[in-house]
Amino acid sequence: MTDLLVAEGLVRIYSARRGLLGKAAPVRAVDGISLCVRRGETLGIVGESGSGKSTLGRMLLGVDPLQGGEVRYAGTPMPPAGTAEWRRLRARMQMVYQDPLSALDRRLTIAAQIREPLDIHKIGDAAFRAARVDELMRAVGLRPDQAGRYPHELSGGQRQRVVIARALATGPDLLVCDEPVSALDVSIQAQVVNLLRNLQASAGLAMVFISHDLKVVRNLCDRVAVMYLGRVVEEGPAEDLFADPRHPYTRALISSVPEPGRPLDGRVILQGEPPNPAKRPPGCAFHPRCALATDICRGSVPQLRKAGPGRAAACHHFDGADAARAA
Amino acid sequence: MIRFVSIRLLRAAITVLAVMTFAFVVLRLSGDPAAVLLGPDVPKDVVDAFRAEWHLGEPIWRQYMAYIGAILTGDFGLSMRDKSPALELVLERVPATLMLTIPALLLKIGLGIPAGIYAALHRDSVVDRGVILMAILGFTIPSFVMGLVLVLIFAVTWNLLPSGGFGGWQHAILPALTMSIGGIGVLARFSRSAMIEVMGQPYIRTASAKGVKWHDVVRGHALPNAAVPIVTIVGFMVGALIAGAVVVETIFSWPGIGRLLIVSVSNRDLAVVQCILLLIAAVMVVSNLTVDLLYGWLDPRLRNSAAH
Amino acid sequence: MTLANPSDTATSAPLRRPLFARVPPAVAFGLFWLALVITCAAFADLIRPYDITRMDLGARLSPPGTPGHWLGTDELGRDVLSRLIQSVRVSLVIAFGATILSAVFGTTLGFLAAQFRGVVEHLVVMLADFQAALPFLIMSLAVLAFFGSSMLLLVCLMGFYGWERYARIARGLAISAGAQGYAAAVVQLGATPRRVYLHHILPNVASTLIVSMTLTFPEIILMESGLSFLGLGVQPPETSLGNMVGFGREYLTTAPWVMLAPAVVIMLTTLSISLVGDWLRDKLDPTIR
Numbered sequence: 001m002t003d004l005l006v007a008e009g010l011v012r013i014y015s016a017r018r019g020l021l022g023k024a025a026p027v028r029a030v031d032g033i034s035l036c037v038r039r040g041e042t043l044g045i046v047g048e049s050g051s052g053k054s055t056l057g058r059m060l061l062g063v064d065p066l067q068g069g070e071v072r073y074a075g076t077p078m079p080p081a082g083t084a085e086w087r088r089l090r091a092r093m094q095m096v097y098q099d100p101l102s103a104l105d106r107r108l109t110i111a112a113q114i115r116e117p118l119d120i121h122k123i124g125d126a127a128f129r130a131a132r133v134d135e136l137m138r139a140v141g142l143r144p145d146q147a148g149r150y151p152h153e154l155s156g157g158q159r160q161r162v163v164i165a166r167a168l169a170t171g172p173d174l175l176v177c178d179e180p181v182s183a184l185d186v187s188i189q190a191q192v193v194n195l196l197r198n199l200q201a202s203a204g205l206a207m208v209f210i211s212h213d214l215k216v217v218r219n220l221c222d223r224v225a226v227m228y229l230g231r232v233v234e235e236g237p238a239e240d241l242f243a244d245p246r247h248p249y250t251r252a253l254i255s256s257v258p259e260p261g262r263p264l265d266g267r268v269i270l271q272g273e274p275p276n277p278a279k280r281p282p283g284c285a286f287h288p289r290c291a292l293a294t295d296i297c298r299g300s301v302p303q304l305r306k307a308g309p310g311r312a313a314a315c316h317h318f319d320g321a322d323a324a325r326a327a
Numbered sequence: 328m329i330r331f332v333s334i335r336l337l338r339a340a341i342t343v344l345a346v347m348t349f350a351f352v353v354l355r356l357s358g359d360p361a362a363v364l365l366g367p368d369v370p371k372d373v374v375d376a377f378r379a380e381w382h383l384g385e386p387i388w389r390q391y392m393a394y395i396g397a398i399l400t401g402d403f404g405l406s407m408r409d410k411s412p413a414l415e416l417v418l419e420r421v422p423a424t425l426m427l428t429i430p431a432l433l434l435k436i437g438l439g440i441p442a443g444i445y446a447a448l449h450r451d452s453v454v455d456r457g458v459i460l461m462a463i464l465g466f467t468i469p470s471f472v473m474g475l476v477l478v479l480i481f482a483v484t485w486n487l488l489p490s491g492g493f494g495g496w497q498h499a500i501l502p503a504l505t506m507s508i509g510g511i512g513v514l515a516r517f518s519r520s521a522m523i524e525v526m527g528q529p530y531i532r533t534a535s536a537k538g539v540k541w542h543d544v545v546r547g548h549a550l551p552n553a554a555v556p557i558v559t560i561v562g563f564m565v566g567a568l569i570a571g572a573v574v575v576e577t578i579f580s581w582p583g584i585g586r587l588l589i590v591s592v593s594n595r596d597l598a599v600v601q602c603i604l605l606l607i608a609a610v611m612v613v614s615n616l617t618v619d620l621l622y623g624w625l626d627p628r629l630r631n632s633a634a635h
Numbered sequence: 636m637t638l639a640n641p642s643d644t645a646t647s648a649p650l651r652r653p654l655f656a657r658v659p660p661a662v663a664f665g666l667f668w669l670a671l672v673i674t675c676a677a678f679a680d681l682i683r684p685y686d687i688t689r690m691d692l693g694a695r696l697s698p699p700g701t702p703g704h705w706l707g708t709d710e711l712g713r714d715v716l717s718r719l720i721q722s723v724r725v726s727l728v729i730a731f732g733a734t735i736l737s738a739v740f741g742t743t744l745g746f747l748a749a750q751f752r753g754v755v756e757h758l759v760v761m762l763a764d765f766q767a768a769l770p771f772l773i774m775s776l777a778v779l780a781f782f783g784s785s786m787l788l789l790v791c792l793m794g795f796y797g798w799e800r801y802a803r804i805a806r807g808l809a810i811s812a813g814a815q816g817y818a819a820a821v822v823q824l825g826a827t828p829r830r831v832y833l834h835h836i837l838p839n840v841a842s843t844l845i846v847s848m849t850l851t852f853p854e855i856i857l858m859e860s861g862l863s864f865l866g867l868g869v870q871p872p873e874t875s876l877g878n879m880v881g882f883g884r885e886y887l888t889t890a891p892w893v894m895l896a897p898a899v900v901i902m903l904t905t906l907s908i909s910l911v912g913d914w915l916r917d918k919l920d921p922t923i924r
Contacts (some may be wrong), residue, residue, distance in 0.1 A: 063823060090825030103820040105835050120825050166824070341761070342768045349765070353781050467905040469857045471864045471880060472898040475887060483888050570772035574861055578884070588773070589865055592780040600780045604773065611768050 004074060004206045005037040005060060005093075005174060011068030012055050012230075027277045029055040031230035032069070039173065042200065042207040044221030044238065046214060046253070050275045052230040053210045057178045060208060061093055062086055073174075091121045094167035098179040100159035104151040110162045111137075111147035117169040136165040140195060157188035161195065168199065175200075176208045181216060193220055214257045218242050223310075226250050229275045229285040232304060236311030246313040248290045284316070292317045331623050339616045346608040350601055351394050369410075377404075398605060404598030406591075413598040417584060417606060424583030426499055427575065428568050431506035435564060439511040440557060443518025447526065448545065458515045465512030470571050474505040474578040491580040502579045506571045510564055521556040525549050555625050562618030569607055662914045665907035672904055676724040685714040687721045688872055696890040709893045710886055718874050719896055723904075725875045729790055730855045734848050736794030737855075738801050742844060745805025746832075749813065759806075763799035771796055772861060779867050789868060793859060797851040801844060808840045842916070849912025853905035860901055876901050 012030040029052040037043050047053045058064040060071060062078040071078040073093065079085040094117075097103040104113055111133050118129045134144060140161040151159055160180060167175060177196070181189040193216055200207055211217050217224060218238060225235040226249065234247040245251045252268040272289035281288050287297040296316050304312040397403070403413040446455040468476075481501060482490035489498050525531065526549055534544045573585035580586070584603055591599040658666070675682060684703075691704075691712035699707040699715075706715040748756040775792055782788055812818035818831050826834075860877030862868030869875035876897040883894030 061823070087825040087827065090823065095820075095823050097820065102816045105817040105821070105839065107838055116821070116826075117824050120830065338764065342764055345761070345765045346768055350777075353778065356781070463906070463909070467853070467902050467909065469860055469864075469898075469901060471861060471877075472901065475880070475884060475894060475898070479887060479891060566767075566770040570770040573772060573776070574865065577865055588776060589867070592776050592867055595780060597780060600777055604769070604777045607773050608769055611770070615767070 002039055003036045004039045005208075006072045007036070007060060007069065008034045008072075009069035010034070010056065010059050010066060010071070012052070012059055012064060013067045025278060028230050028280065029277055030059065033227075033230070033232055034069075035225055035232065035235070037174065037206050037208055039206050040200075040204045041223065042209055042221045044217040044224040045208060045210045045227060046212065046217055046224060047227035048212055048275060050229070050277055051227040052277065053212075053227050054178050056227070057095070057176045057208060057210050061095060061176055062089070063095075088121070091117070091123075091170040092172050093174040093176070094170075094172045096160075096163055096167050096175060096177040096180045099183055100156065100163045101151060103163055104159065106151055109148050109150060110142075110154070113151075114162060114165045114169060117166060121170055123170060132169065136169060139168075139199065140165045141191075155188075156184050157192060160184060160192055164192075164195065164199070168203070171203070172205070174206045174208070176210070178210045179212070180209075182211065182213065189216065196220065214242075214253060218257075226253070229277055229280060231285065231314065233286065233315070234307075234311075234313040235304070236308065240308065240311060246307045246311070246318040247315050248292055248318075249286050250313075284314075332620065335616055335619045335623075339612045343608060343612050346612075347395060347398055347605065348391075350604055351391060354597070354601065355390075369405075403602035403605075406596055406599050413602040416599060417587065417602045420582060420584045420587050423493065423581060424572055424576070424585060427502050427506060427581065427583065428572055430499070430503045431510070431571070432564070432568060434503065434507040435510040435514050436561060438507075439514030440518045442511070443515035444522050444550075444553070446515065447519045447522030450523075455519070458512070458519055461512035462516030463512070465509035468509065470505055470509060470574050471578060473508055474501070474575055477501050477505055478578070491578070493580075493582050498579075498581075502575045502581055505575050505578070506568065510567065510571075514560065514564065517560050518553070518557050521553045522549065525553045528552075551625070555622065558621055558625060559618060562614060562621075565614040566611055569610070659914070662910050665910035665914075668903055668907040669911060672723055672727065672900075672907075675720050676727040679720050679724040683717045683720050685717040687713065687718045687874055689713065689717075696886065696893075698890070699892050699896075706896050707890070707892045709883065709890070715879075715893060715896055718879060719876075719900060722874045722876045722879055722897060723900060725869060725873060726856055726859060726877070729786075729793060729859050729869075729875070730852055732790045733793030733796060733855050733859075734852045736791070737796055737798045737851060738844060738848055740794065741798035741801025742805040742840070744798070745802035745807075746809055748802065749806045749809035756806075759802060763802065766795070766799050771858060775858070775862060776865075776867065779862070784867055784870050786869070786873070789859070789862075793855050796855050796858060797847075800847050800851065804843050804847060805840055808843065809836055812836050812839065846912060846916040849908055849915065852912075853908045856901065856905060 010030050010033045011028070014027045014029055015025070031052075033056060035043065045053045045056065055064060059066060062071060062081050065081065073089065079089065104110070108116075114136055115129050115133050118124060118132060123129070124132065133147070137144060137147065142158065142161055142165070146154070146158070151162065154162070164180075180196070181192050184192060196207070196209075197220055199205065209217065209221055221238045223236065224238045224241050225232045226241075226247065227233065228249050234241065234245065234250045241250065242254055245254050248268075249270075252270050255267045256264070258264060268291075270289045275285070281298075283299050284290070284293070284297040284302050287293040290297065292315075294317070300316075302314045302316050304314045305318075307313040307318060401412075401414050405411065406413050406416050409416075442454065442458055446452070446458040449455060478490045478501065481488045488501050490501075492498055531544060531548055534548050535541065539547075569585075572583060573588055575581070576583045576585035577589050584606075587599065588603050590596075591603070684705075691708060691714070693712070694701065694704065694708050695712045696710055697704055697708045699705060701707060704714050704716065706719065708714055709718070744759050744762075748759040778792055779788070809818075812835070818836055821831050821835055822828075856876075859868055859875065860880070863875045863877030864881040866881060869878050871878070879897035880894050880901075883890075883897070886893050
């Protein structure tokens with residue numbers, strides 16, 4: 001499996017100005033993230049709100065500008081957003097959004113919107129496009145007689161299927177899904193997740209799946225990266241990570257995921273304030289809430305270190321010993 | 328809170344300055360200010376004194392400063408008709424206009440808002456349908472038609488009230504009525520919508536489900552929340568009142584500012600026009616400012632954020 | 636394999652019902668009246684029985700129903716019906732021109748404010764503030780005082796009426812479309828900005844703009860009538876609806892039809908536009924059914 005998308009050292013800084021007379025307070029939403037996605041694999045990105053995961057998703061597609069680092073797709077650097085080259089590249093990579101209703105134009109029928117990528121990239125003739133729309137609708141589980149409907153006439157789950165169908169119209173290699181099921185009812189979530197998995201298998205798609213919901217991520221993803229305040233604190237194959245989390249934050253997250261049939265035991269409860277990218281703690285960003293924090297955690301930022309085959313974690317203490325002594 | 332108020336004050340000041348600048352620009356574009364503001368038949372030494380005082384002939388920014396200075400000290404030039412200072416002439420007429428506008432405003436608020444609220448609380452009743460009908464009429468019938476129709480009915484056909492002129496309180500009835508009728512309907516309709524929207528909110532249901540008496544729910548929860556949009560609309564009505572005064576005073580030959588404005592415009596007595604314009608702008612700015620501040624006081628959410 | 640959706644089971648009839656399927660009687664009347672009025676305006680020269688300045692001094696102030704003068708004559712013997720038809724044309728042309736001007740001006744400013752934000756946006760907001768600082772009637776009077784009442788100036792002046800409403804709408808919709816909405820999604824699909832604006836934003840904004848136009852149109856008619864009534868709008872020998880009411884005022888007691896005919900036309904026209912506008916908004920917005 002070759003690397004499809006490679007990101008190195010991504011940095012994104014917002015300068016949030018408060019009103020006309022406020023000071024510019026720079027906020028590091030993404031602070032030096034490197035990762036790669038291989039063809040056909042699903043990478044899960046997990047984090048709370050404020051962790052910067054949505055921003056990361058947009059940066060991977062080249063939608064948000066980078067204040068540092070680089071993204072390479074199939075070996076070539078991502079063209080700047082808005083250029084003709086970038087627009088052409090959209091046929092190869094697409095996005096699925098959290099709120100399907102606002103991602104769709106309420107004045108157009110869903111068939112017209114599913115067909116739109118084909119119109120934009122001038123793929124095929126009218127007959128071909130009509131046939132492709134039919135095919136896509138069937139593939140996501142929409143009935144043909146719904147083609148003339150408007151987005152507001154469908155349920156949330158159906159709308160999300162439309163968004164997915166539209167995203168797949170040009171047969172992309174990469175799909176970035178930003179919390180695609182968070183706005184849906186729990187029973188529908190499972191359907192849509194299964195749909196995504198089936199589509200991915202049949203089309204050989206690579207997928208980046210951004211979510212705060214660990215159950216779903218565990219279900220769907222091959223590899224997982226856990227984010228905290230703009231940095232990756234742990235990454236590795238999904239099964240391994242869930243079975244044996246190394247980073248204290250990951251441990252806390254996973255211990256809170258309920259398993260049917262068993263009561264929650266060994267639950268780690270985090271103290272302190274939820275992460276606020278505007279007020280980043282010095283040293284390890286997690287140290288105010290960490291039970292294992294020591295002086296070194298307050299002083300220096302831990303880097304990602306190997307923590308097993310294909311795994312890495314950014315913590316001074318994840319292997320139970322003082323990493324500085326071991327280094 | 329301080330920040331909220333000071334931002335509003337700043338915007339009000341800027342608006343006033345903008346209007347003064349507008350008047351200045353328009354004045355310069357329409358010809359020589361001395362000729363325009365003093366009129367013909369003025370002795371040369373007066374003209375020269377005027378030109379010196381207003382710094383005419385000097386660089387434009389000095390003229391601008393002189394202009395602003397003159398305005399702020401109340402010097403608007405001389406009325407062409409009787410050579411008296413424009414400001415005096417205008418201020419003389421203010422009480423007459425107030426005699427109409429204040430009752431009209433009170434009528435609108437006193438009849439319109441309760442009618443609207445009643446209609447909202449008793450949907451589909453006679454009052455409700457009446458309110459909607461009146462609102463439509465108020466919107467489509469222009470005030471000059473309304474005034475003339477009222478004169479036709481009350482003065483001509485039934486001979487109950489005088490058809491114009493300035494005299495006792497009887498003379499004020501038809502003009503004040505003309506000014507308020509349209510607004511009553513519109514305000515009633517608006518209050519009705521605001522109230523209906525508030526009554527549909529979940530917190531009203533909750534309050535009533537808690538067992539609070541309906542009367543108290545309306546008084547304690549619904550009315551204060553409906554007050555916010557209603558106050559805003561009343562603020563807008565001040566502007567409508569002033570515009571209404573112009574038309575109504577003309578129809579009824581009422582010697583107020585509105586009529587003076589029309590007469591001055593017809594005669595191109597620009598000193599007076601300028602004075603009235605700035606006076607009205609000042610009133611509007613104060614009224615908008617009051618509404619803004621009232622808004623902030625009524626809606627606690629706005630007090631802490633300095634959001635525009 | 637989708638869950639049953641209530642709207643699915645309702646009807647499988649095509650959603651785009653013909654526009655005139657079920658028209659409430661009030662709206663039907665409104666449409667009829669507007670059609671009548673527009674025809675008058677368009678074919679005024681052909682329909683008019685007499686020239687508007689033609690005086691029949693022998694038949695001054697004759698009441699409606701007089702043979703040859705269906706709506707009577709005014710104090711100079713001029714046929715009220717003819718003048719009415721011509722007035723309708725003048726008032727409608729002014730209102731229509733002004734509405735278009737105002738909509739174009741306002742929408743452009745709104746889009747500019749949304750696209751460039753920052754200084755441009757503050758400027759537009761300040762302009763709108765300035766507009767709100769003076770009642771429009773007063774400002775018009777001031778401008779007319781300084782520059783005189785020509786037809787061109789009148790239309791341009793009316794063209795400033797209500798632009799801030801379009802600007803606010805256009806800006807709001809463009810921003811919400813661009814930020815998290817469908818415009819961003821379409822950009823992400825690879826669309827050029829031109830396609831985004833023409834295919835998506837403008838059609839979405841259009842229906843709200845049209846509704847706004849149907850609100851401002853009658854207000855402009857009223858405003859122009861008011862100015863003409865006061866003698867400062869349309870000047871003789873041209874005639875407008877407000878003009879006629881103004882001149883008819885003197886003869887209120889002796890010949891009320893001179894004033895009532897144009898007054899009724901004003902009222903019916905503004906009423907019709909409001910009714911039709913409300914109905915049109917419901918039809919144009921697929922989310923309100």
